[in-house]
Amino acid sequence: MTEKDKRPTSRREFFANLFMGGGVFVAAITFLRDVWMYLYPDLGRRRYTKYMVAKTRDIPLGKARRLLVGRVPLYVVHLEDGFRVYSGICTHLGCLVKWEEAKNRFYCPCHKGIFAPDGTVIGGPPPRPLDEYKVTIENDLVFITIEQRQGRWS
Amino acid sequence: MKAKNDVLTGQKILIGLFSFLLVATLVIVAGVEMKKSISEAPEIEITAESKQCISCHDQKGIAPGVVEQWKMSKHAVQGIGCLECHSAQKDDWDAFTCPESDVLVARHPTPKDCAECHEQQVQEFAESKHAHQFWVLKNADRAIFEMPIATRHGCEQCHNIGNIWPDKSVGECDACHTKHSFSKAVARQPETCGECHMGPDHPHIEIYTESKHGNIFKAKGKDWDMNYSTADNQNIPIEAPVCTTCHMDGNETQPMTHNVSARLAWESQAPWSYRTVWNEEKLGSWEKKRERMEAICKSCHAPDFVEMYMLTADLVNLQYNEIRRFFVKWTKRLTEDGVIDRIQADGKFLSNPVLNGWDEEPEKLMYYAWHHEGRRFRSGALMMGADFTQWHGIWEMQEDMIELMKFAAEAGYKEAQVWVDTNDPTKFVPYAIYDVPGNAWGINTRANLTPYLYKKFPNYWEEVRKNVKAAFERGLLSEKQWRYWEKRYQNKEYYLGTKFNTDDVFDIYSKRNDIDLEAMRKQVVEFEPPAKMFYMPKGKRISGWKFNRSRTNGRH
Amino acid sequence: MRVKEWLLERFPIDYQKFVEINEKIFIKEPIPYHMKKWFYAMGATPLIIFAFQVLTGILLTFYYIPSPEMAYESVRHITEDVRFGFLIRGIHRWGSNLMVIALFLHMVRVIFTRAYRPPRELNWIIGVLLLLTTLTFAFTGYSLIYNQLSYWATTVGTNFFKAVPLVGNTVLNFLRGGENVNPNTLTRFFTIHIGLLPPVMTFLIFLHILVLRLHGVAEIEGHEGEGHYPFYPSHFYKVIIATLFLVTVMSALSVVFPPGIGEPATPDQTPIHIKPEWYFYPVYRILKLLPLSVGIYSLVAGLIILTFWPFIDELFKQKMPKVKMNYVFGTLFVGVILILTVWEAMVF
Incomplete structure (x- = not known):
């Protein structure tokens, strides 16, 4: 045609x-x-992993505890309004912060960054508060939920 | 040409239609795909330290099965790893340093560790009789009879369930919640209880297997999910009970408990059956405990059935006491008169007075009539083990009684000799009697016409009533039970079935019975095989073979 | 038309001639009138499905890993993790099934219409070769899943070669790359499946169509000379409709019966019931029914008869012109295959 x-x-x-x-x-x-x-590789699909990080009775009010999940250092803090879990990596340049119980603060030795127990910056160069994890409490156990993009296949 | 165009147009439309059909299908495919990606649930993992334990145990092959079991546990799903239970402080009694790392590990997690999360359960368990080391308390010196090495893998293996640990916590959770899967289903499996509650002295698993309950479980249990939770007053999700259903699990009205004593109204394992007083301040009286048990029964059974069933079992326990009283009376008498001796050392009697010893016939008989047969008699009655109440129970106790009386007669007791010699059938009940009109299962119109005692003593029920009433007044039966007994007593012709005449039906069977007996007589009893017997006691020759005379003589 | 001229300058062909050839070969390909009926026009279905097999097959190789450790896991990954992985795998799997069915129906139709009659016997033989290639495709492809069933189907399937006289063991060892099914077997089958067979298949299809075109589509016996119509547009549309229909069906099947993954292969544990895929049921049934060597011989005999059927049919035609031997053969062919398939499906 x-x-x-x-x-x-x-x-x-x-x-x-x-x-x-x-x-x-x-x-x-x-x-x-x-x-x-x-x-096309699936970049968007998130996998969540739940870790038990502490028992509620182990951390008295106002105290913090450090632990490792994988290679990431975490701090579990017991505040008045409940439990919070922060990444121990300074938001400034990625050094590891330390909990100073006597001074009731997180301190980054690299550039003297100081964070309050609620994660906010109270001194030094860090641009934003410490990264926080989603916390759930079940039966006196503190769990955090971590997003994981790395699986065996990606 | 027009027609051809029409065909073409039709085909085009068909192509369009199929295209959209394909699109629709692909949309459904996309929907399935979406659903797949949305329903991504959080995966639960464990801390880095526990991961280290696991990979090392796997690689080195040090009890890797433990890890596999743990992987199937709810702990694994909840992210409870190794050190949550196995962590230790430096001076802990069971601390050791993992040779592959510098982690301090607790070798024996104890109930104290379990209580970190399962506080209520551990507490309940510690308050239960499971936690009570009565065997150490009372009978430690019987280890002279069963020497210590035998008790290591004998007594101790079971009785460790009431372990008192160096850290002062009590119990052994993994006796039932087998490590490291800690599966509820395994704990609920009747065979788990049956690891210990078995054998001649407390054949509870055998009784359960004999019972209707056990039968249904055997037939259908493999399809049941035994991992259910009964924590919050749910219906019992299985068709027939396993051990834990009645003794531990909750139902609509009862909370779940790890205190196995919370629902037990009898110390029916003890030498005497007495009403439980265990932890009364917390658990309440035996009646309260019985109420709890009945609340479970009533999930499936009618109240009247439960009432009658339990009352009958209670009367069996009371009856047991009276039989035992007879054994104790005679054994005591024989001991006091020096016919038999008690085991003693350093001026002290070894062992509990009720046990008396094991080395002489009357003591042995009394021991078996309690520890083996007496328990079977009572447990069978409480848990639907008919054969254990009857043949393994009362029958053997009565035989022991005969043996006891023969012993006493031979020892020269005239009273006993009279007992042995008499032909009066009432000699077999030389003790107080309990009874209840009828049974829990229905009305048997014939069964109650035969018993000798019913026929011989017109005042039988009046006499029995005196005993039951006394037992009630002594607090061994509840008021409700007494009233229930009275109700049956008042209508005993109904409950015994004697007011119903079913002779015509019974006659059919008695005629059949005559035929049976006749057949037996003709076929076998009157039959005599024709050949001569080979056994010739007088040394006669048979078929060319000669007895050795000297030897037969020697025998005579 | 600047682009066309620019292109023609750099690709100097005789455009006029190209258009003519194109018209002659494709657009105006004479299609006999009986092909207006759908019943006669389904010979292209295997080709359409094959095209989709090539497409989805290529897509699957993007994720598939042909190693014993990873094969099963990668199939699981495709099916469960990768977006639309289950669709792609589903189409590939259902495509393989439908292709066998389509080939079978095509053959039956050809037998009953005696479309292989002289001078088209060679095309029938090419067709039989295409069938064998397809079955080899299916067999090797199934083994790649590397789950318990496919692993053992492969083991058992290859074992039958043992009974082939003379060359059996050699072929078996060659196929397996060793004496037993081992890592080499998987890579071998993978290479055969995606490297060797596709060009063979493409070449055979090309031959099949070439011979068909050289002769023209066979007309129905006794209805010769009813005329022809051009391929485009009517028949072309038919092909499009068939294509759309097949994709829809395969997609729908992938959703309703998604491809499973089963248990990973455990070479030290044979499952209780091993069965090949259903299209091998007739062969499997025969081999189970008869002693192995007899079974193999009869299969070879059957294959020879099938391959040379056009010549055999012609012999019959000369001896007994009245008898429609192709009907007998066709009925036997369908009947035997159906009975054996159903039989095997019903027993364990």
Whole structure:
């Protein structure tokens, strides 16, 4: 069917063509989208891991406790309004902060960054409060939820 | 040409339709995919230190099975790793340094460690009789009979459930919650209780297996999920009870408890059956404890059935006491008269007076009539083990009684000789009697027409009533039970079934019985095989073979 | 038309001729009139499915890892973790099943219409080769999942070669890359599945279509000369419809019956019931029914008859012109395969 053969298409045929073309186009796009999503690595899917970090009775009010989850140092702090868990990594340049019980503060020895027990910056260069983890308490056990992007396959 | 165009247009529309159908399908596919990615639940893991324990144990092959069991535990799911239970301080009694790291490890987590999270359960357990080391308290000196090495893997293995640890915590949680999976299902498995509650002296697992309860569990239990929680007044989710259902688990009305004594109204393992006073200040009277047990029964059973069943079992316990009283009376008498001696050393009697010793016939008989047969008699009655109440129970106790009386008669007691010689059947009940009209299962119109005592003594029930009433007044039966007994007593013709005449039906069976007896007589009893017997006591020759005369003579 | 001229300058072909050839070969390919009926027009389905197998197969290799340690895990990863992985794998799996069915139906149709009659016998033989290639595809592909069932199906399946006289052991050792199923077997099967067979298949398909085109589509006996119509647009649309239909079906099947993964293969533990995929049931049934060597011989005999059937049919035609031997053969072919399949499906 070359250009010359083409008679003016009737309205009916026009819609039929449109329906067919549109359908095939949409179907092809949908299918190709799936194929693309299959091939493109899935960066967005988050995996959450729950760790038990402490028993509530182990940490009296106002005290903190350091522990390692994987290689990440964490601090579990018992504040008036409940338990908080902070990353022990200074928000300034990534040194490890220390809990100073006597002074009731977190202290980063690298550039003298100082954080309050609630994680806020009270001195030094850190640009933002300590990173905090989501805390849930079940049966006197303190759990944190950590987002993990690293799995065996990514 | 027009027709052809129509066909083409139709095909185009078909293509369009199929395209959209494909799109619709792919949308569904995408929906499935979405759902898959949304339902990503948090995975629970454990701390770095515990991970280290696990990988090392796996690699070095040091009890790697422990790790595998733990992986299946709820602990693993909850992120409870190794050191949550196995952590130790420097001077702890069971602390040792892991040779592969510098971590201090507790070799034996004790109930104290479990109590870190399961405080209530540990507390309840410590208040239960499971935690009571009565065997050390009372019978330590019987280790002279079963020497210590035998008790190591004998007595101790079971009785360690009441271990008093150096840290002063009491109990052994993993006796039932087998480490390291600590599975509820395993703890609930009747065989777990049956690890210890078995054998001739307390065949509880055997009784359970004989019972309807055990039978249903055997038939269907493998399909039941035994990991359920009964912590918050839920319905019992299984069709028939296992041991824990009645003794520990909760139901709609009862809280779950680790105090196995909370629902027990009898010390039916003791030499005498007496009502429980264990931890009364907390658990209340025996009636309160019985109430708890009945509340569990009533999850499935009608109140009337429970009332009657328990009353009957209670009367069995009371009956046991009277039988024992007879044994004790005679053994005491024989001891006092010096016919038998008690074991003693350094001027002290070795062992508890009720035990008396084991080395002489009457003592032995009394011991078995309590510790083995007497317990079977009572436990069978309390837990639906008919055969244990009957053949392994009362039957053997009565036989022991006969042996005891024979011993006394041979020792020259005239009273005993009279007992041995008499033909009066009442000699077999030389003790007070308990009874109740009828049984829990229904009305048996014939069973109560035969007993000798019923027929011989028209005042039988009046006499029995005196004993039951006295037992009630002594606090051995509750008022409710006494009233229930009275109700049955007042209508005993109904409950005994004697007011119903079913002779015509019974006659059918008695005729059949005659036929049976006749058949037995004809087939076997009157039958005499024709050949001569080979056994010839007088040394006669048979078929060319001669007895050795000198030897047969020697025998005579 | 600047682009076209620019291109023609750099790719100097005779455009006019190209258009002519294109028209002659594709657009105006003469299609016999009976092909208007769907029943006769399904010979392209295996080709369509094969195209999707190639597409999804390539997509699967993006994630599949052909090593004994990782094969199962990577299949699980594709099925459970990768977005739309279950769809891609589902289409590939259902495609393999549908392809066998489509081939079978195509063959049955060809037998009953005697489309292989002279001078088209060679195309039938090519067709039989295509069937064998497809089955080899299916067998090797199934083994790649490396779960308990597929592992043992592979072990048992390859074991049958032992009974083949003379060359059996050599072939077996070659296929397995050792005496037993071992890591080499998996990589071998993988290479055969994705490296060796696709070009073989493509070449055979090309031959099949080439011969078909050279002869033209066979007309139905007794209805010759009813005329032809051009491939485009009517028949082209038919193919499109069939394609859309097949993708829809395969996608829907992937959702309703998603591809499973089963238990990972444990070479030291044979599962209780080993069965190959259903399309090997007839072969499996025969091998179970007869002593192994007899079974193999009869399979080879059957295959020879199947391969040279057009010639055999012609012989019959000359001896007994009245008897429609192809009907007998076709009925036997369908009947035997169906009975054996159902039989095997019903017993353990």
